Amino acid sequence: MSEKLSFVNPTPNSPWGTYLQQVDRVIPYLGDLARWSETLKRPKRALIVDVPIEMDDGTVAHFEGYRVQHNMSRGPGKGGVRFHPDVTLEEVMALSAWMTVKTAAVNLPYGGAKGGIRVDPKTLSLKELEKVTRRYTSEIGIIIGPHTDIPAPDVNTNGQIMAWMMDTYSMNVGGTATGVVTGKPLHLGGSLGRVKATGRGVFVTGREAARRLGLDLRGARIAVQGFGNVGSVAAELFAEAGAKIVAVQDHTGTIVNENGLDLSKLIPIARTVAGAVSFKGGDVVPNDKFWDVACDILIPAALEGQITAERAKKTTAKLVLEGANGPTVPEADDILAERGVLVVPDVICNAGGVTVSYFEWVQDFSSFFWDEDEINVRLDRIMMNALNHIWDTADKHKITLRTATYAVACERILMARQERGLYP
Template sequence: MSDRVEVLVIEDNPVHMRLIESLLKRGLELRFNVRIADRVDQGLALYEEKPADVVLLDLMLPDSEGFDTFTRVKGRVDPTPIVILTGLDDMQLAVRAVESGAQDYLVKSQINGELLSRSVRYALERARARAGEWKSPMLRLAHQQFLKAAQLMGLDDNVRQRLLFPQRSQVVTLPFRRDEYEQVETVFGYRVQHVLTMGPTKGGVRYHHDVNLGEVTALAMWMTWKCALMHLPFGGAKGGVRVRPETLSPRELQRLTRRYTSEIIDMIGPDKDIPAPDLGTNERTMAWMMDTYSEQVGHAVPTVVTGKPVVLGGSRGRKEATGRGVVFVIEEAARDQGWRLDEKTAVVQGYGNVGSHAARYLDELGVTVVGVSDHTGGCFDPGGIDFERLDRHVAEVGTLEGYAQGDRVSNAELLELKCDVLVPAAVENQITAANAGRLQCKMVAEGANGPTSTEADEILGERGILVLPDLLANAGGVTVSYFEWVQGLQNTMWSMSEVNERLRKLLTQAYRRVSAQAEDHKIDLRTAALIAGVERVSQAKLMRGLFP
């Protein structure tokens, strides 16, 4: 679901037209592009020009009345969800329409902004669930990458078929109360365990409005290969809730987290499946998950999650681990390239936890970071970003919006800035066939999961741009999560220097294995990393055999 929702309103009453348009433009959680027609034929013509995400339909119109209005529109726009707008006199018609497939009906005299926004949002959620949770660009990318590696390595077909989809998936719908106590939201939640062969499963929990089963499955697959590549005793897992966390208060986030944890509690555990933070979650979220699980079993279980606060048994260095790991891998690749990093420039897309730490550590190494961005846009300064000034602004405002240093650029423009190292650390699908030919970097270090499409990979390879793949470059987070889990099991605590030394050692060893495989087989680093991970999982599966 995009940030903008296309709404087609078919309504002939001018007063109601203006009211609905005004209420939608004040939507609480979604932003709407509203088009209005006062007749069925006009509305269908607008839909043909540009399909809508949802249709708001009055049943009594100049060129159509009653149930026939609904059937005419549904026949032309299905499966687009339709919400009925009804007056009291046509309530029976509205109920009949709902029974025949309308998503909801609203009585015009009772409409307010909250009611209308929620109705549209739930209509979209129901339609999306029916359309197929597996349909995801991320899952298609994960499958493409895996099948390419499987083909090159001659993977046993039985194993190949087994690894395409997860061993366990749980989809839940869960309610939580908003701060207005009588208002209860219902959202979709997920937990996926891709492979149980290697040990407990491991993977983050993300809160984001685009989370679905396909996305979570793709992330769980990548986590399987990542853990295998790093020689960690985990299979891959992932979880998430389809919600906009920025619209929720801390109290609402806590209620949501505790309810989500209780819904998946049979899947997780320190010897079963160990969640961690991801997009939209943090160490506080993990503290709530740990507490909820501990309350259910009757004693504290710190090892049920990682990425939690240090005071609750978290590991020093876990918050910075993914960004720090990206820089460790860049350092190794720079040595192979014969680079002096203090003579190089970098651009970082995404100034969240991963990107902000990667940018600062690059700056500490003497790299001139000339551009950074977040979802509000970015800034470019050829003289280098002043991170003390930038971080003060982000602490005050919460985003890069309004930051005065340098030139303002869009995220798309930022990716195409001239630099030596580009770090995409935002979200997936940022480097595609459409823009890969315009990148002006010499190295791409993937801080995010799945930021580069398969087609873009080929273009970058043809252009001689080195790609440090996500399986390797952003493996620092799960590696230090492993350290945290081990420390918890042993009831011990490592120093920051111990954590960083062990992290560098494991990432360096993994980089050397991948680099050697790539050179030996004349393949790119991503394919080499995938083959290394898949091969280890395949060996484990074949050694364990099949039950019964």
């Protein structure tokens, strides 16, 4: 970090600053455990690495990589790796902290971690992408491991990236270590249901929230920002339940159809380089107009900081399902609460991915694999149990679901910290 930046004095409007405000709001509900609250504001470990590779043209390029382990009181670090040109240390710190809260919220035996490389993978050849992945894995290999810190896919990373990471780590330790990453291809120890797990979790929590609000999913209008693995899967499941996907925004732009977009045709097109705006079944509108679209449910499933105060005042949604990490800034959170808009926070809403990652990790250790129906049943049960407990906490204290989620999760984290004590 720069000289001006410390763990407790973040850059203004940064993801880490958002996280710190969220922690401050939950401290009054922690009782005697509040004495340990500084633990939540300081990552356990932050590693910055240089990632040099030889490019296809013979030149040598350097990329900056990060791996942050926020808290490991409840178990090994767990969290994805993203490849994106805007990755920063503060962003990775925040993402690792949200993973700490997320794993505790669904009561998985993990802590929180996150990684990233500041690179645009679209500018790399497949060979260069493999080199970046392998060199990065070698550099962070000193702090990751099946019992220490388990990476997974995130923005612009996938099963192939995880396969390269697993192989690199395995070569360095002298034996195949399938449990060092999750989100792997099936034939390398991956789990059925993992690819759709995060989107499925958004749907499961959203379905329950809609039921409690008295919002019928049949005919409900849904707007989805971010149409990758999370947004598209959630959209498919809501459409199957009878909802209409009236707006989709991806990296290419925004497309709107008040009568509902045909997902069977849109999704294959959205996965091409041309993106969603090349679909002919809707109207292309400026990106800012996405927030004006009349909808009942809003699913931000892109990057953090998307729902600003101005956008929170605009939206017509009754329910916000945070498929992305940290999509709503604190000021916007307050505005949505004042307007009576229910927000299902990221740390529970998108926890389906890490839950099935946990299943994959367990299956790798036992070398016994479950079928997809069993995985989905287990996932739905864990998500529902976690959400119901959080909802009861929110009702008891008359607080938002986000504050309630943090109250439940932080109590578990700090109880573990207190019972473990300080060493030495």
